[in-house]
Every structure is written in C-alpha cells, then in structure tokens.
Amino acid sequence: MNPKKIVLAYSGGLDTSVILKWLIERYKCPVIAFCADLGQEENWEEIKERGLKCGAEKVIIRDLKEEFVRDYVFFAIKAGARYEDWYLMGTSVARPLIAKEQVKIALEEGADAVAHGATGKGNDQIRFELTYTALAPELKIIAPWREWDFKGRSDLIEYAKKHNIPIPVTPEKPYSIDANLFHISYEGGILEDLWQEPPEDMFIMTVSPEKASAHPEYIEIEFEKGEPVSINGERLSPAELLKRLNKIGGKHGIGRIDMVENRFIGLKSRGVYETPGGTILHIAHRALEQITLDREVMRFKDSLMPKIAELIYYGFWYAPEFQALKVFIEKTQERVSGTIRLKLYKGNVIVVGRKSPYSLYKKDLVSFDKSEEYNPKDAEGFIRLQGLRLKIYHLLEGGGL
Structure with a gap:
C-alpha cells in the first residue's frame, strides 16, 4: 500500500534532490523536505528554494543546534564515548536527533511515511531506521538506495538533467x-x-x-x-x-x-x-x-564506555538499554x-x-609529610592480606623462581 504523504530527510545535495523527485514520481503523493540545521555551513534559503523547485510540498528547516550540543554531544562527552578508542562519533550522535525531529514533523503534518538518503552499505541507514522504529513504528520507511536501480553519481546526474532538477553548483570533491x-x-x-x-x-x-x-x-x-x-x-x-x-x-x-x-x-x-x-x-x-x-565509580564507568559508544555508533540511542545507561552516566556526573x-x-x-569544590584529591593525605588521618603502618596489614593468595598459589607451584 503506497503512502499518502512522505517526509524526507533532505540536505539539498544531489542525492536527496534526486530522491525528492523520485519519491514524487514513484509514489504519486506529496513529499515534505525536512532539513536539520546542526551547525553546518549552508545557504538555507537556497536549499529551501531548490527543494520547492524539485517538487516538495513544503520545505521545513529546523534549527537544532542547541538541542544537538546540549542533549547529544554533551552526553557523549560525559560518557567519554569513543568508538574503537578514537572516533568521537560526530555523525553517529547527530542521526538520532535528525530522525527524531523527522518523526515529529511526520506526525505534525499527517504523513504516514519517512524517507532518507543513506546508502545501503553504510551505518546511517541503520541509525535512521532504528530511530523511526523506536519512536513511530506505524510509519512506513522508504530507503531509495535500496529500491531504485541507480548505480552511482553519473546515474543521478542523468536523472537530474532529464527531470530539470537543479543540481547544486559546488566543486566535486574526490571524497x-x-x-x-x-x-x-x-x-x-x-x-x-x-x-x-x-x-x-x-x-x-x-x-x-x-x-x-x-x-x-x-x-x-x-x-x-x-x-x-x-x-x-x-x-x-x-x-x-x-x-x-x-x-x-x-x-x-x-x-x-x-x-x-x-x-x-x-x-x-x-x-x-x-x-x-x-x-x-x-x-x-x-x-x-x-x-x-570515586575510583571504583570511575572504573565501572570506564568499563561501560565501549558498550555506550557501540550503542551510539550502531544507532541504538532510543533502545531501552541505552536509556538505562544514560541514567547511570548522569548519576556519575553529579x-x-x-x-x-x-x-x-x-x-x-x-x-x-x-x-573543584568536590575534589577527592587531598594534598595533606598524599604528601610525604606526616598526616594524622593516614598512618603508613596501616599499609603493612593491607599488603600482607593482598599477598596472601599469591603466597598460597606459589607454595602449591613449588615456590621460588
């Protein structure tokens, strides 16, 4: 059953401009183009005009910069989230917000379908669609790159010329x-x-x-x-x-x-x-x-970081396990x-x-000078207990080198 109205995540570039026209032609229904302003340098008026020329019923541009940084970027910072040790996930944290706002617009505008321009080989298709599914499972999901027969950029340019789609005049980059x-x-x-x-x-x-x-x-x-x-x-x-x-x-x-x-x-x-x-x-x-x-809070938080980063990278921002982990992270930040x-x-x-007014570092305790709160002799029993299992193990092994 074909949708009655579609909201497309629209960037104004070649891919989504072609997708916009293709959706109208393929599904014979109104399409709303949605642009998320996350701080990228764009001429939004030009993009709006381009979307309307491509046949969009309307072009909705939402300024999400503050929400993006406050609720998504800052959470990733608080969690210390780095995918595979290095990647700070600038794209990964953006997609759930874009998809959430897209769903919101679909519900506001009475649309029954959402579409995106992510390719069939990347992560973004998963991030978009897991968010759609979590927040509005009743919406139909359309992924043109998994439906149409276009193979690459040359096919898109040919289609754009055939349908008088205004192609963005930007220098082509080799990446x-x-x-x-x-x-x-x-x-x-x-x-x-x-x-x-x-x-x-x-x-x-x-x-x-x-x-x-x-x-x-x-x-x-x-x-x-x-x-x-x-x-x-x-x-x-x-x-x-x-x-x-x-x-x-x-x-x-x-x-x-x-x-x-x-x-x-x-x-x-x-x-x-x-x-x-x-x-x-x-x-x-x-x-x-x-x-x-606290030492053990930090270590436990650190042990969860790879999982948190993985969930963000994979697109599970609105999964129940991620929401539970968010509560824990916020607790650690008090x-x-x-x-x-x-x-x-x-x-x-x-x-x-x-x-910090909450610093756990106490100069008088760690100083080499004597402290009334810490008696170095207490370390003797501590070390003896820590070494007990080592002693037993090596006695069973025969002891010595």
Missing part, C-alpha cells in the same frame, strides 16, 4: 563529507587507498600542526555536573561554547583523526575526522573526573563540577591545572 557543529568527516574516493595521506587542502576546521601557532594558548573551561558552561570565565550556550572551542582548537591543529573503523554491517571503512572542540572537551572532562569521581586549565600547542591538549 564524501558530512559536517555539523561537532565535527567534519571525510571518507570514500581517494581516502579508500589506506597508504595515501589525506591532502592538506581537504581539511576545513583545522590547520595542520606544522602550520599552527608557534605560541601556546592557555584556556580555562568550567563544568557543572559534567557539562561545560564557560570558557575563560565567559558563560556561553552549549552551541556557542562548542563553536568557540572549534575556532580555538582549529587554529592549533587539534582534533584530527585518521582511522579504519568497523561498520555495523561488517565492512571496514576509513574515516578522517576533524573534531577540534570535541577533542578539547573530552580531555578537559576526563581531567575533571580524575579528581571528582559532582563533576569545577575548572580545568589547558595548554593548547601544535595539535596537543595539555592539562596544566585542575580545581
């Missing part, structure tokens, strides 16, 4: 790009050669460490309950704070990552990423946790408040100062 306020990612094309170093003119948010300032810059970031709230004493909204850190980190060559990651569907993929502000926040937040989190001082220099983020 694909995804951008938002948290990061820019590059993959495909020339980057598929793992021995090839990314060209320097590819990068947008950062200068190379070689060309970065020869003078270090010191900054202070204040956190409240795990969330950054100010830079150098100036309180900023979440989106403005991240934007400011992107600029600061970018000029010092901070936040470049080149890695080969495991996609959810089983393929390995090379991704090159720029995440300057996010890199600074991850390091600063971790430094604050080091003085405010006393992660304070200020971290950093030195930024040629790609490096160096922690040089830490302070």
